[in-house]
Amino acid sequence: MKKPPAIPEDICFCPLSGILDVIAKKWALLIIAILGNEGEKGFNELKRELGCISPKPLSDTLKNLERIGLVSKKVLGTSPPTVKYSLTPEGWELRDHLIPMLVWVSEHGGQDMPGCPIRARKHP
Amino acid sequence: MKKPPAIPEDICFCPLSGILDVIAKKWALLIIAILGNEGEKGFNELKRELGCISPKPLSDTLKNLERIGLVSKKVLGTSPPTVKYSLTPEGWELRDHLIPMLVWVSEHGGQDMPGCPIRARKHP
DNA sequence: CCGTATCCGATAGGATACTG
DNA sequence: CAGTATCCTATCGGATACGG
Numbered sequence: 001m002k003k004p005p006a007i008p009e010d011i012c013f014c015p016l017s018g019i020l021d022v023i024a025k026k027w028a029l030l031i032i033a034i035l036g037n038e039g040e041k042g043f044n045e046l047k048r049e050l051g052c053i054s055p056k057p058l059s060d061t062l063k064n065l066e067r068i069g070l071v072s073k074k075v076l077g078t079s080p081p082t083v084k085y086s087l088t089p090e091g092w093e094l095r096d097h098l099i100p101m102l103v104w105v106s107e108h109g110g111q112d113m114p115g116c117p118i119r120a121r122k123h124p
Numbered sequence: 125m126k127k128p129p130a131i132p133e134d135i136c137f138c139p140l141s142g143i144l145d146v147i148a149k150k151w152a153l154l155i156i157a158i159l160g161n162e163g164e165k166g167f168n169e170l171k172r173e174l175g176c177i178s179p180k181p182l183s184d185t186l187k188n189l190e191r192i193g194l195v196s197k198k199v200l201g202t203s204p205p206t207v208k209y210s211l212t213p214e215g216w217e218l219r220d221h222l223i224p225m226l227v228w229v230s231e232h233g234g235q236d237m238p239g240c241p242i243r244a245r246k247h248p
Numbered sequence: 249c250c251g252t253a254t255c256c257g258a259t260a261g262g263a264t265a266c267t268g
Numbered sequence: 269c270a271g272t273a274t275c276c277t278a279t280c281g282g283a284t285a286c287g288g
Contacts, residue, residue: 019229020150020153020154020229021150023148024147024148024149024150024152024153025148025260025261026144026145026148026260026261027261028148029144029148030144042269042270043269043270043271044269044270044271045269052262053261053262054261054262054263054264055262055263055264055270055271055272056260056261056262056263056271056272056273056274057260057261057262058271059270059271059272060260060261075270079269080269080270081268081269081270081271082269082270083269083270083271093228094225094228094229097224097225097228098225100221100224101218101221101222101225104217104218104221105144105218149280150280150281151281166249166250167249167250167251168249168250168251176282177281177282178281178282178283178284179250179251179252179282179283179284180251180252180253180254180280180281180282180283181280181281181282182251183250183251183252184280184281199250202288203249204249204250205249205250205251205288206249206250207249207250207251249288250287250288251286251287251288252285252286252287252288253284253285253286253287254283254284254285254286255282255283255284255285256281256282256283257280257281257282257283258279258280258281258282259278259279259280259281260277260278260279260280261276261277261278261279262275262276262277262278263274263275263276263277264273264274264275265272265273265274265275266271266272266273266274267270267271267272267273268269268270268271268272
């Protein structure tokens, strides 16, 4: 049996449960990636960027990300109400650890891509 | 607006959809982490390690991971039937990119941890 | 030991409409 | 623009039992 280059120490993954419940969702990682890549985004801006997400799941996901402290929400004016979502410092840290994986995945090329196109910035 | 250290180029996240549909699930990341950390695992071994997963979701997840080429399955004997799940080369690559994130998350400490305890190796 | 089969409840998430 | 409110469906995921 191959001896794998193991995780540094005997590490407990208990704390993962909580965050994975939020992160391991359909849109969470993409939202973090996009916010990280572009800085700040409004609700519908984000919605447009994601391409085919309904307001409810987007709202839910943002609330969850906010709750666990990865995303912060700023309300600016009142008419028209302007809202900006951005990453918290913790969100940035996570994002930094996340990017290598996302980049690898996007380069590696998932052959099956049913559903709607999603882009970080430009779309071919 | 803060100028973020962006993702290398204008990168298309289209290919993400397919793989995210698989890895952004409740158990997928943990399975990859565990297989990477311990090399090979049988079905029930994995089940025990995950702590509180039912056979069906485990079976489903493994099939999906196999389908997209991250996990391979070896059938050895016939009595008793011995099966070993392990990471494919691609699975290893993904795992390498994944570990920093998982380690960060586990160190960062998710305060809320409802549900069952999950461990990579030892459990306190 | 390795799963599949079945059933079932919870919930994620899409569509749409509508309000502040 | 920024969501909330419904509604509705598909799927996920747990429990249990059983077969190879």
